[in-house]
Amino acid sequence: MSKAVLAGVLLAGCVTGSAAMAANVEVEAPIHQFYDASARGDATAQAAAFLPSVTIMDSVPPHSIWQGNGAFAAWSADATAWEKGAKAAGLSDPKLALGDVINEVVTGDNAYVVADTTYAFRQNGVAMRAVARSTFSLSKTANGWKIAGFSWAWPPCRREIGTRPPMTVRPACPRRSD
Numbered sequence: 275m276s277k278a279v280l281a282g283v284l285l286a287g288c289v290t291g292s293a294a295m296a297a298n299v300e301v302e303a304p305i306h307q308f309y310d311a312s313a314r315g316d317a318t319a320q321a322a323a324f325l326p327s328v329t330i331m332d333s334v335p336p337h338s339i340w341q342g343n344g345a346f347a348a349w350s351a352d353a354t355a356w357e358k359g360a361k362a363a364g365l366s367d368p369k370l371a372l373g374d375v376i377n378e379v380v381t382g383d384n385a386y387v388v389a390d391t392t393y394a395f396r397q398n399g400v401a402m403r404a405v406a407r408s409t410f411s412l413s414k415t416a417n418g419w420k421i422a423g424f425s426w427a428w429p430p431c432r433r434e435i436g437t438r439p440p441m442t443v444r445p446a447c448p449r450r451s452d
Contacts, residue, residue: 297375297378298378298380298385300418300419301378301380301385301387301412301419302375302378302387303418303419304323304324304412304418304419304420304421305323305372305389305408305410305412305421306372307319307320307322307323308320308323308324308421308424309370309371309372311323312370313369313370317350320346320350321346321347321350323420323421324346324420324421324422324424325415325420325421325422326343327341327342327343327345328340328341328342328345328346328421328422328423328424329341329345329422329423329424330345330346330423330424330425331424331425331426332349332353332424332425333426333427333428334349334352334353334356335352335356336352340352364397364398364399365395365396365397366395366396366399367394367395367396368393368394368395369393369394369395370391370392370393371391371392371394372389372390372391372408373389373390373391373392373405374389374390375387375388375389376388376389376390382414383413383414384411384412384413384414384422385410385411385412385413385414385419386409386410386411386412387409387410387412388407388408388409388410389407389408389410390405390406390407390408391405391407391408391426392404392405392406393405393406404428406426406427406428407426407427408424408425408426409423409424409425409426409427410423410424411423411424
C-alpha cells in the first residue's frame with residue numbers, strides 16, 4: 275500500500291472518530307445544569323443534576339470520597355466550608371466554567387464524559403485562573419440523564435496559594451488573567 279493511500283485511510287479513520295465524538299446534548303444536559311446552577315448559587319438545581327446516590331472525588335477538603343445517599347449534600351457542605359475559609363485567606367470572585375468536552379462515550383444507558391473546566395478567581399485582589407479536568411459518569415433514568423459520579427483533577431503542576439490550615443487554595447499552575 276502506498277504512503278498516500280495509507281495516509282488517506284488513516285485520515286478517514288480520524289475524521290470518522292471525530293464525528294463519533296460529537297456532543298450529545300441530552301447526555302451533557304445535567305453537566306451543564308450543574309455548572310449553570312453553580313454560577314447562580316442554586317444548590318437545589320445543582321443537586322437535581324445528580325442521582326440520589328452518587329460518588330464524588332474532589333480536591334475539596336477533607337479530600338475524601340463522598341458516596342451513597344446524601345453524598346452530594348455532604349460534598350456541598352464541605353465545599354461551602356472550604357470556600358468560606360478560602361475567602362478568609364484572600365480568595366474572591368470564584369467562577370467555574372465548563373470548557374470543551376475532551377471525551378464522551380455513551381454505551382446504552384450509561385455515559386462517560388471528560389471536560390476541561392476553568393476555575394477563575396482573585397487571590398488577594400490579583401485575577402487568576404486555572405484549568406482542570408472534570409470527569410462524569412452518567413446514567414439514563416426515567417427523568418433523563420443524571421450524574422452518577424463526578425471527579426475533579428488539577429493538572430500535575432501545582433503551586434499553593436493561600437494559607438496552610440485551616441484552608442489552602444490549590445489551583446494548578448494558576449496564571450494571572452489580567
